[in-house]
Amino acid sequence: MKKSLFFVAISTKVVFLLCVYALFFVSLLHKSTIEAQIQPRIMKKKLSDIRKEYSLKTLDENDVLTDPYEQFNLWMGEAIKADVPEPTAMSLATVDSNNMPSSRMVLLKELKVEGFVFYSNYHSRKGKHLEQNPYGSLLFFWPELERQIRVQGRIDKASKEISDEYYLSRPGKSRIGAWASPQSEEIPDREWLEQKHAEYEMQFVGQIPKRPDHWGGYILTPYTFEFWQGRPQRLHDRIEYYLDDQEWRLRRLAP
Ligand SMILES: Cc1cc2nc3c(=O)[nH]c(=O)nc-3n(C[C@H](O)[C@H](O)[C@H](O)COP(=O)(O)O)c2cc1C
Numbered sequence: 425m426k427k428s429l430f431f432v433a434i435s436t437k438v439v440f441l442l443c444v445y446a447l448f449f450v451s452l453l454h455k456s457t458i459e460a461q462i463q464p465r466i467m468k469k470k471l472s473d474i475r476k477e478y479s480l481k482t483l484d485e486n487d488v489l490t491d492p493y494e495q496f497n498l499w500m501g502e503a504i505k506a507d508v509p510e511p512t513a514m515s516l517a518t519v520d521s522n523n524m525p526s527s528r529m530v531l532l533k534e535l536k537v538e539g540f541v542f543y544s545n546y547h548s549r550k551g552k553h554l555e556q557n558p559y560g561s562l563l564f565f566w567p568e569l570e571r572q573i574r575v576q577g578r579i580d581k582a583s584k585e586i587s588d589e590y591y592l593s594r595p596g597k598s599r600i601g602a603w604a605s606p607q608s609e610e611i612p613d614r615e616w617l618e619q620k621h622a623e624y625e626m627q628f629v630g631q632i633p634k635r636p637d638h639w640g641g642y643i644l645t646p647y648t649f650e651f652w653q654g655r656p657q658r659l660h661d662r663i664e665y666y667l668d669d670q671e672w673r674l675r676r677l678a679p
Pocket of ligand 1: 510513526527528529530531532542543544545548549550551607608
């Protein structure tokens with residue numbers, strides 16, 4: 425009897441100790457799993473240690489062209505020549521009716537006398553912002569040339585003729601995409617989008633799809649242009665063009 429009580433006591437102790445060890449290992453495993461999940465979010469490199477000196481070029485008010493459109497064309501030409509990836513990609517900032525700004529990339533498709541032309545869905549988030557607040561800002565950044573250009577102005581819809589002409593110049597799949605994608609709306613999944621695309625492809629088989637009314641051009645008519653050239657010791661060159669009585673004037677801004 426005594427002997428069996430002894431065995432019960434010993435085995436209870438062993439089971440208890442095994443449970444404690446098991447719990448310990450499970451908690452260790454759990455901790456390392458959580459750490460593994462968190463770790464990728466922690467940037468190992470200290471971002472503030474990343475520094476770059478800009479020294480490629482200079483920008484002087486005596487050298488720039490008097491017309492900012494021409495100055496823009498000059499810099500765009502140099503960006504294309506320098507093989508900057510996506511030289512026409514620009515950040516477009518808009519502001520909603522609650523004064524909340526929002527930015528996204530769009531592609532510059534033309535620079536007209538009226539301004540900078542890009543294309544999008546009129547029902548998208550940017551489209552809704554622009555209906556409520558027709559002002560915006562464009563930003564080009566060409567790191568290979570250590571240059572940025574900021575353009576601020578009023579954004580209006582392009583004419584139907586301009587939009588039609590560009591729409592018809594797009595590749596077939598992109599034309600269908602304008603019908604299939606309810607840009608900026610929540611959709612169930614990727615399959616839903618591909619299904620929609622396939623449905624519109626079937627619908628337009630053998631014909632050239634016409635431009636949907638909700639898709640077309642915008643033109644930003646500039647009020648200001650700012651040309652920025654990186655320089656050593658953060659003493660960058662900034663030349664701003666602004667409108668004074670319909671005339672473009674320029675001034676130097678502190679970096
Ligand atoms: C390089 C690049 C170019 C883009 N060009 C366009 C464009 O020309 N038009 C457009 O509607 N969206 C373009 N997009 C997608 C937009 O950035 C954005 O996701 C989309 O227009 C929806 O924005 P919204 O919800 O603010 O309206 C581009 C994205 C990238 C990264």
